[in-house]
Amino acid sequence: MQYPNAPSRSRIAIVALLIMLGPACSTLQDGQPSPAKPPEPSVSKANDCRIIYDAGSSGTRLYIYEKVKAGWEEHEGPKVSALADPVREIRNRKWSHADKVVSEVIDALDDILTDGPPVNGKRAWLAFDWKKRCNVVSTSVFATAGMRIAEQTQRARSAELWQKLKQKLAAEVGNNVAVSVRTLSGFEEGLLTWLAVAETSGTTDFGIAEMGGGSAQVTYPCPHCDPKSDNVRTIDVGGKPVQFFSYSFLGLGTDEAPRTLGFPLSCRYGIGELNSRWKVEHCADRIRFSDASDKVYDPYNFSNGTYGIDSELPTGHARVAKWYLTGAFAYMKDDDVARCCSTRGKCYEPRTSCFRAVYLPKYLSALKLANTENSHASWTRGANLCLAQNCLARVRPAPVCRWSNQGCLAN
Numbered sequence: 401m402q403y404p405n406a407p408s409r410s411r412i413a414i415v416a417l418l419i420m421l422g423p424a425c426s427t428l429q430d431g432q433p434s435p436a437k438p439p440e441p442s443v444s445k446a447n448d449c450r451i452i453y454d455a456g457s458s459g460t461r462l463y464i465y466e467k468v469k470a471g472w473e474e475h476e477g478p479k480v481s482a483l484a485d486p487v488r489e490i491r492n493r494k495w496s497h498a499d500k501v502v503s504e505v506i507d508a509l510d511d512i513l514t515d516g517p518p519v520n521g522k523r524a525w526l527a528f529d530w531k532k533r534c535n536v537v538s539t540s541v542f543a544t545a546g547m548r549i550a551e552q553t554q555r556a557r558s559a560e561l562w563q564k565l566k567q568k569l570a571a572e573v574g575n576n577v578a579v580s581v582r583t584l585s586g587f588e589e590g591l592l593t594w595l596a597v598a599e600t601s602g603t604t605d606f607g608i609a610e611m612g613g614g615s616a617q618v619t620y621p622c623p624h625c626d627p628k629s630d631n632v633r634t635i636d637v638g639g640k641p642v643q644f645f646s647y648s649f650l651g652l653g654t655d656e657a658p659r660t661l662g663f664p665l666s667c668r669y670g671i672g673e674l675n676s677r678w679k680v681e682h683c684a685d686r687i688r689f690s691d692a693s694d695k696v697y698d699p700y701n702f703s704n705g706t707y708g709i710d711s712e713l714p715t716g717h718a719r720v721a722k723w724y725l726t727g728a729f730a731y732m733k734d735d736d737v738a739r740c741c742s743t744r745g746k747c748y749e750p751r752t753s754c755f756r757a758v759y760l761p762k763y764l765s766a767l768k769l770a771n772t773e774n775s776h777a778s779w780t781r782g783a784n785l786c787l788a789q790n791c792l793a794r795v796r797p798a799p800v801c802r803w804s805n806q807g808c809l810a811n
Contacts, residue, residue: 449534451573452506452780455483457546457614459656462508464530471783475528478513478678480504484546487557490594495557502565505541539573541565541581542783544589545614546652548803549636551583551699555809575807582811585799586648586701588792590619591635594644594781595791597724597775604637607720608775609767609781611728611760612654618714618767619646625717630800636791649716650803651699652763653749654728660699661687667755670744680737683740683758689766695767701802715767723769732760 448467453460481501485493485565491503500540504512516524530536535702542779551558571578584592594608607620611689622645625632635641658667660809695710703709736757739745747753774809786792801808 406697410713413666423575429630446535447532448537449530450537450784451509451530452783453541454778454780455505455541455543455547456482457544457549457612458482458655459498460505460508461780462512463778463780464512465781466527466528466530466534468580468637472781472782472788473510473614474778475526475530476713477506477525477528478502478516483543483561484545484550487550487561488546498561502561506568507533507566509572523747525705536577538578538580538787539567539569540783540787542578542810543583543657545586545612545648545650545653546588547583548801549614549652549656551796551809552697552803555806559809559811562809566811575621575708582787583801584614586617586650587603587631587646587799587810589615589637589779590617590646591644591646592779592782592786593617593777594619594646595637595785596777596779597726597782598637600775600777601664601724601783603722604642605720606722606724607715607718608726609764609769609772610654610726610779611763614653615648615650615656616652616763617646617648619723620715620718621645622719624718624719630802633795633799636789636794639789641794643776645714645717647711648802649696649698649711650701652697656699656760657687657759658755660715661689661697663752663755663760666746666759669740669747669754670742670755671754672742673744678741680741680758681756683741684762687755687759687762689763690737693753702805704807711752713767715769718733721771723772724775725764725772726775726777728756729760729764730776744752748807773798 405761448489450465452465454463459479459482460532461479462476464477465476466473470659473691477486481504485491486495486498486501489495512528515527547558562581566579569581570579590608593610597608598604601641604621610617621642622632623643626644627643631645632643634641664683664686666686672678688697690710692710694713694716696713698709698711700707707729740747740753
């Protein structure tokens with residue numbers, strides 16, 4: 401599916417010019433100048449904006465990207481419930497809560513008009529009055545791994561949720577604004593993260609390894625890759641065609657991995673306080689990726705009509721100078737194991753914190769990456785850039801929806 405194009409800026413410029421020249425172009429009647437008009441109050445011109453929701457596996461975050469002279473300014477808004485939760489009936493959500501979750505997503509557009517509540521000494525988000533400052537070009541809700549799993553297990557419910565959301569979102573932003581709601585393919589999610597990193601790094605000779613809550617992505621330019629591969633597509637980058645390899649392991653994100661790979665007692669929070677002889681290997685050896693060094697277990701993606709198979713190591717074709725680690729990788733600390741496994745220290749989501757402390761380094765080791773650097777780039781910034789440049793215009797065929805044996809869900 402192609403992203404919607406922005407309205408013609410030349411048309412906007414012409415309209416603005418006519419408005420400014422209006423009094424000077426007044427016609428003369430009966431040989432006399434037209435009566436002078438009283439000056440009108442000045443009104444600042446609205447900037448083009450794109451509204452993008454990151455509908456992730458742990459929650460849905462609002463972002464608004466405003467076009468300013470220096471580029472695109474990001475306004476981060478509230479985070480509300482995950483769209484997939486009522487569909488999958490997880491985190492104390494039932495299917496009967498679907499309407500409430502949809503309303504939360506819509507309400508975020510009103511909530512961002514004022515500052516968010518104080519959290520740890522600062523505001524959860526800063527106010528941005530998009531209704532006054534923006535000419536909204538498009539509004540998009542892009543879901544990632546949580547909704548991929550939801551669509552795999554509850555296709556009818558997912559379709560109903562998307563329909564409700566699209567109708568209410570269109571009513572909120574107006575019928576003249578293009579509205580898109582859908583689940584990103586794993587290829588796209590990795591690509592959009594790569595585009596965001598490229599903008600901040602100023603280079604293209606790199607790959608990204610991203611760890612999310614429900615999936616893990618590997619993406620890099622690969623001019624020598626087989627263009628017939630489902631993992632390879634050609635994208636417009638800065639107006640030039642670039643061939644990419646991009647793959648997503650659905651079910652290997654930090655929230656899903658304890659379910660798909662197993663959650664042994666030796667990986668429990670504070671296990672070192674229960675067993676003074678505990679070592680990292682006691683947990684790491686119980687986390688199975690694959691029996692082969694060139695394979696990675698792929699829990700939820702379909703291949704040849706089945707899932708739960710070992711897939712080819714995604715970095716095998718990479719010839720890049722550097723790797724950027726994003727998502728959960730960028731938040732790894734040297735003392736994670738000491739705080740979350742050896743003792744019961746302060747850890748994010750304590751129950752699975754020891755598992756994550758061991759799992760993340762082991763996964764990176766399996767990828768066999770060299771020359772790595774952390775990046776906090778958000779894929780939503782890459783999505784905005786892609787929308788602005790219509791970067792998927794030449795993609796044929798569309799990226800594969802691997803999570804479903806029935807094809808992509810049309811919304």
